[in-house]
Each structure stands twice: as structure tokens, then as C-alpha cells.
Amino acid sequence: MILLWLLGSALAGVPILAFWGDGRKGRWLFVAINFLVLLCSVLAAKDFLQHGPLAAMGEELRMDAFSLILVLLNSVVGMMTAWFSAGYWQQEVQHHSFGKGRQRLYHAMFQSFLATMLLALLSNNLGILWVALEGATLSTVLLVSLQRSGESLEAAWKYFILCGVGLAMALFGTVLLYFAAQPVLGTGARALLWSALHHHAASLNGTVMALTFVFILVGYGTKVGLAPLNSWLPDAHAAGPSTVSAVLSGLLLNVALYAILRYKSLADAALGPVFASRLLLAFGLLSLLLAAFSMLRQHDVKRLFAYSSVEHMGIICIAFGLGGPLAIFAGVLHMLGHSLAKSSVFFSVGRAVQESDSRELEDLRGILASRPVLGWSLLLSILAILGMPPGSLFLSEFLIVVASIQQAWFITPLLLLGLGTAFAAILPRLLQMLYGAPNSPKVMLSSKDLRPAFLQILAVMTLGIWIPASLDSWMHSVAGILQ
Amino acid sequence: MHPAIDWFSLPSLLKFLAAWMLLLSFALLAQRRLLSLIHLLAWQGVTLAVSTALVAELTGDRLLWLSAALTFALKGLLVPTLLHRLLRRLQVRGDVEMSLNVTSTQLIGIVLVIFAFALAAPLSGALPAATHGMLGIALAAFLLAFLMMITRRKAISEVVGFLAMDNALFFAATSATLGMPLIVELGVALDALIAFVILGVFFFHIRESFESLDLHWLEHLREDQ
Numbered sequence: 227m228i229l230l231w232l233l234g235s236a237l238a239g240v241p242i243l244a245f246w247g248d249g250r251k252g253r254w255l256f257v258a259i260n261f262l263v264l265l266c267s268v269l270a271a272k273d274f275l276q277h278g279p280l281a282a283m284g285e286e287l288r289m290d291a292f293s294l295i296l297v298l299l300n301s302v303v304g305m306m307t308a309w310f311s312a313g314y315w316q317q318e319v320q321h322h323s324f325g326k327g328r329q330r331l332y333h334a335m336f337q338s339f340l341a342t343m344l345l346a347l348l349s350n351n352l353g354i355l356w357v358a359l360e361g362a363t364l365s366t367v368l369l370v371s372l373q374r375s376g377e378s379l380e381a382a383w384k385y386f387i388l389c390g391v392g393l394a395m396a397l398f399g400t401v402l403l404y405f406a407a408q409p410v411l412g413t414g415a416r417a418l419l420w421s422a423l424h425h426h427a428a429s430l431n432g433t434v435m436a437l438t439f440v441f442i443l444v445g446y447g448t449k450v451g452l453a454p455l456n457s458w459l460p461d462a463h464a465a466g467p468s469t470v471s472a473v474l475s476g477l478l479l480n481v482a483l484y485a486i487l488r489y490k491s492l493a494d495a496a497l498g499p500v501f502a503s504r505l506l507l508a509f510g511l512l513s514l515l516l517a518a519f520s521m522l523r524q525h526d527v528k529r530l531f532a533y534s535s536v537e538h539m540g541i542i543c544i545a546f547g548l549g550g551p552l553a554i555f556a557g558v559l560h561m562l563g564h565s566l567a568k569s570s571v572f573f574s575v576g577r578a579v580q581e582s583d584s585r586e587l588e589d590l591r592g593i594l595a596s597r598p599v600l601g602w603s604l605l606l607s608i609l610a611i612l613g614m615p616p617g618s619l620f621l622s623e624f625l626i627v628v629a630s631i632q633q634a635w636f637i638t639p640l641l642l643l644g645l646g647t648a649f650a651a652i653l654p655r656l657l658q659m660l661y662g663a664p665n666s667p668k669v670m671l672s673s674k675d676l677r678p679a680f681l682q683i684l685a686v687m688t689l690g691i692w693i694p695a696s697l698d699s700w701m702h703s704v705a706g707i708l709q
Numbered sequence: 710m711h712p713a714i715d716w717f718s719l720p721s722l723l724k725f726l727a728a729w730m731l732l733l734s735f736a737l738l739a740q741r742r743l744l745s746l747i748h749l750l751a752w753q754g755v756t757l758a759v760s761t762a763l764v765a766e767l768t769g770d771r772l773l774w775l776s777a778a779l780t781f782a783l784k785g786l787l788v789p790t791l792l793h794r795l796l797r798r799l800q801v802r803g804d805v806e807m808s809l810n811v812t813s814t815q816l817i818g819i820v821l822v823i824f825a826f827a828l829a830a831p832l833s834g835a836l837p838a839a840t841h842g843m844l845g846i847a848l849a850a851f852l853l854a855f856l857m858m859i860t861r862r863k864a865i866s867e868v869v870g871f872l873a874m875d876n877a878l879f880f881a882a883t884s885a886t887l888g889m890p891l892i893v894e895l896g897v898a899l900d901a902l903i904a905f906v907i908l909g910v911f912f913f914h915i916r917e918s919f920e921s922l923d924l925h926w927l928e929h930l931r932e933d934q
Contacts, residue, residue: 286892297744317785351892351893353889353890353893353896353897354893354896356897357893357896357899358895358898359899360897360900360904361900361903364900364903364904364907367907368907371911371914373912374917374918375918376918379911379914379918381914382911383864383911383915386904386907386908387858387871388865388902391855391858391871391874393870394851394874394875394878397897398848398878398881400893401881401882401885401889403877404882404886404889404890405832405844405885407887408886408887413770413887413888413890414890414891415891417890417895418889418890430831430833433831433832434832437828437832440854451856482885512843568728588934668807679919
């Protein structure tokens, strides 16, 4: 029941914001709706604690520990983004003089993006999962092209076509899965339910499942931003509003990876664990290295951190590719830490870009002296993303390196090379941003708007030191769910 | 003694339609005129609808009739008409530039078909008899549409390639697996429709900003900029 409330409140927000999503009331309505969603997901977590996995609508919706963790993460980051957006969007509206229609479009599409991602996480039907991810893509296309400038249109077109092709491949993979499931589960909607498939996964045809997983990995992998299919990602991040970059990096990439992992658990049971794990490891390493070296020559701050998202997705893929309880625990922790830290990076960077009216790293200098609050939020969030203790990314990266030494020592040097290169790419830029010769900003904006960024950094640091007992047990049980 | 082949039995008709689908995919690959591209796309939609209807008859699944009607209305009529209108409103004319000439594209296409059949061959053991070879054809049509997208330079023809890809997917879903669950099919159809509307809006924006639908304009975002 609570699942329906959760999904319903998120979906109902879309038409509400489409009608009343302009001006001051629109911005606060957006916050209120996402607060309600957060409340519902906390209640769902409470239900989960009492009853275990929840289901609704005859197993069409289902929430186990893995989806619960990501639902909570999505609603927390969604709420924080809405809060940050209240100040950020006001400034954007003034700067670009967006009309009422454009403001409603922004809020409605943003809400539809958040709602479809929730649907993707809660759906037990792998067909609906695809529909939801496609819906999320379509909503963000309109968000990326919001400015209607040449650059944003080009980025949105590239995003649309590349992710469209990727999703078409994923749909082919879904069809193939249905094809494999028919002899075992018969026709009808049951044959696409993950829980039913997982129960019978060992009897699925191995050859078909291998082909399915390849299509799914390439298809949803485009959305995750795995190399070499990541060329849409930096463009879309740079061209869209920073709030959109925050949720693209923080949430969408996670949800697409979640879809791949659901399929991986089925492929593992049908084929043995080697096939899918090796593919995931290879794609993960390639993304990590490619992104890390691309970061060295970026001069646009948002593109820099977009590549950093590709790098982190690579690390997470390596964790899940390694498999085993330790690596999977680290992978889930890294998903959490990356989402929280990366969205606060984009909040801070977005604010800095607004104040200087430029995305060039050259123009963002000496922030710590002239604007200490913004400087600190940049410093803390970027250090967290670099994997500095006490942030939780330090813990998860450490665990992943340990797991790689235990299970596949030959990838450890490559992993360390990637991490080191990313560090070397970001740290000098960070220092310049903080301490370089000051550059007077075009406008000075209230630093109160940065509160969500600080709250999220606090959460990352807390997770690095102390993980709540219930969250810890959920994260431990993910390994069991995915096997 | 060979049993006489029943040319008009449902499975053989279905196979005939599959072959026709593949032929249309090749025609799309060879066609240079935008208007004819849209006509070919409409034919593909109609073929898809007829084959869905055949599968409905074959399996006795009532819901598939609905899906066939939906396919006919959407892919056979609505989308081509809208594309046609769009073409007229935007006053795009003439031929499509290709980055590769027709002969080499066709040759690559043949290689793709062989590849698709090689990939699908080991799977046909798991298939119901009526749908032998269908998966290979669907996969081939999918790859051909993909090839078309890569080799064309105008935004509209890229979209036609995209829609042809969608058709191939639906063909795989109905003919090779004898119909996906209805809820999924409805969702997919809805998404396709929304995507199409967004595309239409997009064309106008692109044209406004660049005064052309040629994708050459969309090549500013490069790595080292």
C-alpha cells in the first residue's frame, strides 16, 4: 500500500507542476512534493523493517533491500535538489528571462524524471523497468535543451539519439529475456517479473541469456555512461542546468546500473558467474581509465565533473564485476557516497558558475577568499569525491582495492592508476579554484541556498565513520539478493 | 516423399512477411529520397501490423488483435502522416546526403544479415516451430536500421532510421516471441509516441537555431574545445 502512495505522490506531482509550476509558488510546490515523497519512502523503509520485502499490485511492484536503499537515496537527493533548486532556479529565470511556460516545463519535467526513476526502482516487471527508464530519458532531453541555445540543442539531440539507440538495444535485450523465459514461465506478464525469473533463473536457456546480457549491458550501459558509449554524458551535463546535472550524475546513472545488475543476477544463475562478471569488469576498467585520462584535458568545470561520474561508474562496475560479499557491499556504499557527494559538487559548482557567468575553469579562481561559504562547500564536496577520509568514498574505494587484491590482483595496478590519474586531474584545478588570484564575480548570491550541499556532505562523512545498523544489514543483504 | 508445402498456412505466411520486412529494410538503406523513405517506413508499419494479426490468429490471443490495430494506426498511419506533414511544414526537400555510397552500404548490410543469422542460429532450437528464423530476421532488420542511422546526415533520415529500428524491435517482440505482455507493449507504444512528439518539437528548435536540418551543424561539441 505504502508503495502505491510513494509512487502516486511522485507521479501526481507532474500534472500539478505542469499547471502551477511557475514563480515562487512553483518552486516551493516542487520542494513540498518531494518532501512528501521522502516522507513516504521513510514510511516504506519502516514497513520494510517490520515485514521484509514489500509488494503491491500483484507483484508488479516490489521492493527488496537493494531497491529500498536506492529508493531512499533517490528521495533524499531528490528532496535536496528541489530545495537547492528553489534558489538556483530563481536566479536562472532572472538571468535567462524564462517565461512562465518554461518554468512550468522545468518543474514538471524534473518531477517526471524523479517519478519515472522511482517507478524503475519499484517495478518488478523488467518490461516496465524499460518503459520507466525511457520515460526518464525523454524527460531529461527536454531539461537539457531548456535554454534552446545552439549548444544545448546539440547536446540534447546527441543525448536523445545515443540514448535512444542504447535503449532500443536494451529493449531488444528485454525481448530476448522474454523469449528465454517463455519455455520456463509460460506466456503472460509473469514471465517478465524479476522475482519469478530469479526463482527459476537456473533453468533459463544459457545461450539466449548470454545474448540478452550483452544487449542489456550495451543498451543500459549507454545510460550508465560506460565507455566507449559515454560521449553524450559530458555534453548533456554541461548544457543542462546544474540541478539537472546533479540528478543525472547522482541518480540516473545509478538507476541504469541497477537495471544491469538485476539482469546480471539472472545471467549469473543461467550461465555461471564468469561471463557477466568479466564483461562488467572489462567495461568498468575501460570507463575508469578513459574517463580519468579525459579529465586531464578538460577546461570546462561541468564537463570535468561529468567525466568524474563516468570514472566513478567504472569503479562501481569493477566492484560488482569482482562480486563476492565484500566487493558488492563496497559497490553499494560507493553508489550511495558518489550520489550524495557528486550532487553536492554540482550544487556548489552550479552556484559558482552562476556567480561568474562562465563554466571555464580559468574564470573560476580564488573563491575561498572572496566567498568563503561557497569555497568551503566546493572544497569539502570535491575532497569527498576524490575519496578523501572521512568521506564514505574513501572507505568504499579502499574496500574495492582490497577486494581486487584478493580476487583479481592483475587489475589492482590499473585500478590504482585510474584513481591516481583522476586525483591528479582534479586536485590542481581545485586548488586554483580556491586559492588562485581572485576574480571578481559578476553577481553575489545568498550563500543560504547552499545548505542542501552541506547537509549532503555531512551525510557522506557520517557514512564514512558510522553506518546505521539497519542500513548496514540492508547493504549486506544485497549480495544475497544479487546471487 | 516430401510433404507438399502449404503455402497459405499461417506459419508460412508469417515467414513470407518476415522476408518482406527484410526486403523493406534493404530498400530503406538504398533509398535517397526523403519522401520515399517515409513511404517505405509506412509499409514496414503495415507489414508489422499484418504479422501481428497473423500471430494473433495463430495463438488465439485476443489482446494481440488490439496490439495489431494499435500498430496499424500508429506505425502505419499516424507516424508517417505526421512525418509527411513535418516535411512539408519545414520545407525540407530533395535527397539525403550519405557519408557512404549506396553500393558499399548495401554490401555492409549483407554482411550484417549474415552476422545476425549466425548469431541467432544457435537459438532457434528453443523456438516454437512457427517462428524458426524470425529472430535472425528481426536482428538483421535491427542492425540494418542501425546502419542506416549511422550513414545518413540529415536529422529527419536519422529519425526514420530510429523508427525503423523500433519496427524491427516490435517485429522481434511479436513474431519471434509470439507477443509481449500487453502492459509492456502499451508502455512501449506510449513512450514511442512521446518520443515522436518531442522529436517534432525538436526539429523546429533546431531549425530555428541553425536554419537547417543538416546535422553538420551539430558538430560543435568536440572534446578539445
